Amino acid sequence: MKKGHASYLMLVYGLAILVVTLLLAALMFSARNPFSGKEEIRVNSDVEVDLLNYVRTPLDIDGQSFTMADLIVYSYYKKDFSKVEEYTKNLLNPVYKDMCAYTITYFTPDFDFHVVNNIDDIGKDIDTAEISILGLNEEVINVMVTQIC
Amino acid sequence: MLNKKGSGMLLLLFSVGLFIVIAALFMVSLNPDTDANKFSKDFGIVQTEISSSYYHAESELFKSDQRVKHSVYKTTNEFGENGGFSKDNLCVKKDGFVVIDFKDCNPDLNANYIELFKKYFGKEVKTLELSDNYLLGELEEVSYNKKGEYFDIEYKAPNKFKQDVLIDLKFINELRNRVNSCLERKQDLKECVGVDFAEKDGYAFFTIENDKNGLMILEDEVVIKKPVFKFAVKND
Numbered sequence: 372m373k374k375g376h377a378s379y380l381m382l383v384y385g386l387a388i389l390v391v392t393l394l395l396a397a398l399m400f401s402a403r404n405p406f407s408g409k410e411e412i413r414v415n416s417d418v419e420v421d422l423l424n425y426v427r428t429p430l431d432i433d434g435q436s437f438t439m440a441d442l443i444v445y446s447y448y449k450k451d452f453s454k455v456e457e458y459t460k461n462l463l464n465p466v467y468k469d470m471c472a473y474t475i476t477y478f479t480p481d482f483d484f485h486v487v488n489n490i491d492d493i494g495k496d497i498d499t500a501e502i503s504i505l506g507l508n509e510e511v512i513n514v515m516v517t518q519i520c
Numbered sequence: 521m522l523n524k525k526g527s528g529m530l531l532l533l534f535s536v537g538l539f540i541v542i543a544a545l546f547m548v549s550l551n552p553d554t555d556a557n558k559f560s561k562d563f564g565i566v567q568t569e570i571s572s573s574y575y576h577a578e579s580e581l582f583k584s585d586q587r588v589k590h591s592v593y594k595t596t597n598e599f600g601e602n603g604g605f606s607k608d609n610l611c612v613k614k615d616g617f618v619v620i621d622f623k624d625c626n627p628d629l630n631a632n633y634i635e636l637f638k639k640y641f642g643k644e645v646k647t648l649e650l651s652d653n654y655l656l657g658e659l660e661e662v663s664y665n666k667k668g669e670y671f672d673i674e675y676k677a678p679n680k681f682k683q684d685v686l687i688d689l690k691f692i693n694e695l696r697n698r699v700n701s702c703l704e705r706k707q708d709l710k711e712c713v714g715v716d717f718a719e720k721d722g723y724a725f726f727t728i729e730n731d732k733n734g735l736m737i738l739e740d741e742v743v744i745k746k747p748v749f750k751f752a753v754k755n756d
Contacts, residue, residue: 378528385531392539399546416571423578435734435744440586448742502579505586507593507738 418498422516425475426502430458440504443477447512452477452484459486471520478513558670566671573664573675580662581679588681591640592655593735596686596747599636603751604629604692606636614723617752622700629689629696653690655683686732686747695728699753709755722756 426440432454437445439458446452459475467473467488475486501515548554598607603618604627605611611618611625620626630650637655638645648657659679666673695715702712709717709724718725727750734744 381528381532385528385533385535388532388535388539392535392542395539395546396542399542399549416568416575419571419575423575423582426582437733437736440582441589441736445736445742445744448738500575503583505583505590507590507736507742509587 418516418518419500421518422500422502422514425459425462425516426504426514428462443504443512443514444506447477447479447506447510450482452486455484456486460488464488471518473519474517476513476515476517478515479510565668566673569666569668569671569673570675573666573673576664577662577675577677580664581677584659584662584679585681587641587643588655588657588683590736591637591642592683592685593737594640595633595637597735597737597745599633600687600747600749603627603749604632606632606639614752615720615725617723617725617750619723619752619754620696621754622703629693633685633689650685650689653685653688655681655685657681684732686735687730687749688728692728692749695726696751699724699726703753703755709753719755722754723752724755725752726750 426438426443428439430437430439430442432442439455439462442455442458446455455477463473473488477484477486498518498520499515501513504512504514506512549557551557599605601607602609603611603620603625605618605625609618609625611620613619618625633650633655634648637648644660646658646660648655650656657680659681662677662679664673664675695713698713699709702709705712715726715728718727727748730747730749732747735747737743737745
C-alpha cells in the first residue's frame with residue numbers, strides 16, 4: 372500500500388469514529404435519553420392548592436358566615452347539593468372561564484354527586500386531587516377535583 | 521509540525537480514545553442502578569414529594585380545624601341550653617330552664633365550657649383557654665413523613681387554633697353577677713338588671729340570644745340554630 376493512501380485511510384477512519392462518538396455523546400446527554408429510565412412525574416400541586424382553597428372559601432349564606440366545607444357537610448345531611456352546585460359554579464366558572472374544564476365529585480360509600488362546569492373537555496392533561504371533609508359525627512365526605520386544561 | 525501521515529494517525533488515535541471514554545460513559549448511563557441515575561431519577565421525585573407533603577399536612581390541619589369547629593358547635597349548644605352546665609347536671613329545672621341558685625347551682629362558666637369542649641373533642645389537647653369569647657388551644661403538631669431510597673422528608677407543622685365560641689361569655693358572666701347582686705339587695709329585677717326576661721310562677725327566665733353566626737347541629741336532622749344562653753332564677 373502506498374504511504375499516501377494509508378494516511379488517507381487513517382484520516383477517513385478517524386473522522387468516521389469521531390462522528391460515531393459524537394453521535395453517541397449527543398444521544399447520552401440529550402434531554403430525552405431513551406435509555407436513562409426516567410419516569411414522567413406529574414406535579415399536582417396546583418390542583419391540590421386549588422382544592423384546599425376551594426373547601427376553605429368563606430361563604431355568606433342568608434347572612435351566616437360559613438365555608439364551602441360547612442356547606443358540603445350541611446348538604447350531605449340534607450341530601451341536597453343544589454346550593455353547593457350554585458356556589459361552586461359562581462365561584463369557579465369565572466376563574467376557569469373557557470381555559471379549563473373541571474369536575475368536582477362529592478362521595479361517600481353511600482352516595483356520589485358531581486358538579487361539572489359548562490364546557491366540554493378540551494385537552495388531554497388531567498390533574499386530580501382529593502381531600503376528606505369531616506361530618507358532624509366524624510363521617511368522612513370525600514371531595515375530588517378533576518381538572519383538564 | 522506533523523506531516524500528512526502524522527495528522528491522520530493523530531486523528532485516528534484521538535477518535536478511538538474519545539470513543540472508548542464516551543462508550544464507557546454510555547454503558548454507565550444505561551445502568552439504572554448507578555448512583556448518578558438514581559439521583560437523577562429521585563431529583564424530580566423529591567420536589568414533587570415536598571409539594572405533596574405540604575398538601576397532606578395542610579389537609580390534616582384542615583380536618584383538625586373542622587373537628588374543633590364541630591366540637592365548639594356541640595359545646596356551645598349544650599352549654600347554652602343548660603345554663604352553663606352539661607345536660608346531665610343535677611340542678612333544678614323549671615320549664616326546661618336550669619335554675620341558678622348562686623349556691624349549689626352556680627356554674628363556673630369558663631371552666632365548664634372547657635370541660636364540655638374536651639368531652640366533645642375527645643382528643644388530647646396540649647393547652648386550652650378561653651379569652652375574649654375565643655377558645656384558644658394547641659394540639660399535637662401535624663407531621664408527615666415520606667421516605668425514598670435517597671431522601672427522607674419530614675414535614676412538621678404546629679397545630680394551634682382560635683375558634684369563636686359564638687356566645688358572649690363575658691356578658692353572661694356580668695349579667696349573672698348583676699342578677700345575683702340585685703337578688704341579694706332584694707331589688708326589682710326588671711329595673712335592676714337592664715335585660716328583658718320572662719316571668720312565670722315566681723321565676724325569671726333569661727334567654728340571651730346572640731346575633732353572631734349560627735351553630736350547625738345534628739338533631740333529628742341537621743339544623744342551623746342561633747346560639748342562646750338560657751337560665752332561670754327564683755324571683756319571689
